[in-house]
Amino acid sequence: MDFLTFMSVFLLLISTSCYGLSENHHGDEEGGLLVVAPAKQQKEFDYFLLALLWPGTLCQGTNHCCSANACCRSNATSMFTIHGLWVNYNDGTWPACCNNGSNFDIKKITPLLGGLQIYWPSLSCNLESTCDGGKGLFWAHEWEKHGTCATPVIWDEYTYFLTTLNIYFKYNITKILIEEGYIPSNSEKYPLGGIVSAIQNAVRATPLLVCSDGAVQELRLCFCKNFEPQDCPNNVTPEEACPRYVSLPEYVPRITGIN
Template sequence: MVVERLLEFSLNVVKKYLRVASDEGEFTSFRGDMWKQILSVASTSLKEASDAVILQNQGGRKQREFDYFVLALQWPGTICKGTRHCCSSNACCNRSGGFAEFTIHGLWPDYNDGTWPSCCTGKEFDEKEIHTLLEPMKKYWSSLSCSSPKTCHGAKGSFWAHEVTKHGTCSSPVARDEYGYFLTTLNVYFKYNVTKVLNEAGYVPSNTEKYPLGGIISAVENAFHATPLLVCSKGAVEELRLCFYKDFKPRDCVPTDSQNEIVSSKISCPKYVSLPSYEPGGKIFEFTDSNWQYPNA
């Protein structure tokens, strides 16, 4: 219904311009500015119609503006340990020298009630729009899997396409477009350098050491004056999440009230956790992409 109304509105506007042109004796030779107005209306209506399709898939209602951001960081040492297959998109297989830092999973707009908006427009991912950011993104926002996650349009796409269509499109008015979303995320990642904070506190990658969960949380709290959220897998840190107000001042990710402990880091992490190191050269993989080769091979 929304799409039909938009198209009907567009058609009525075009008819209006046709009537005006006819009255002015210019039916067969529109002025240039009149054509520009008609094309502008048509373009805007088509974009709104495309956005409306996505909104209809979300239940037919426009989603309200988000309340805060979550910067989700992934620990490659934990995720890559489970790698069994390789492909050209999986950095677990082709990262020279391995990983020594958290990498970016995504920047997620969230609501205070625990829910979140997603797929807020019909905009599709276009890698050409971020060509100047590709070097840092390949290093600090790399995919750690061969899977192709679904985008908001139903098709499968890249890791970056999934993040920007699902989360980036809901980041307005802070990040208004694809380039702004990725640039903003990189800037926040570098400004709040979790890896540096933990290293300086003595928490370094190791396949033998176990670290107190409370110590890791305290190190981040002391540096950024806000409580992070940790997600673990088999006793190893898998993700660390920082939360921010819309102006990117840190805020607690979880309530400090003990009654809300169920949503704290303790629910998925033991008292002592590991930060496993990882180097791809130490594993034997089955390659799923016949065109993939080791770098410089």
């Protein structure tokens, strides 16, 4: 896709109306609270959710390494990485696997692979489930399950990944937090309210944070269909809820069991 084509896509996005969130919406399936809408009932989604992972927390549970697992990189930095760009309904469900004919093809995103490997890496050695019942790359899972349901805003695989990267860079959460003094540390605890306020001031919308044992594990940003930020609902499970003071653990490379 050339620059003019890409810009025309974003002009289309800007013309799309923004939908509000219902109070009982729980995000995406990763939180274990939503039910997938049956295929025959799948309709156009209501809003986007960009899910970001904090490797410093997730990689602490790594006990096996492989070349595909970014937790095992010796030169990785402490920054949020992309989990996925998801599409959700306001009623507490979400569409999934909307077009079985749009199977993931890595050749279609060749120009983006350098950035994807750094900013959207897999943090596991396990292959992910795909819509045809098989197993594939982390990117294949995200495109087939979520990206294929992003029409009419996003129509193809390349645009899905390019759009996600652009949003990630535009709202650079790691940079926002560091500039406000929230630096990755294995000893410091930070006020949750301060982190939320820093992001609210920069993004002009309220994020949703998910924690594990008091450490930030995931951060979610919600967007209208024109990619204007909107508040995310505060509805994590008690197990995922963050305490008043949270940590942002430094990334420590895992080198055990590499193959």
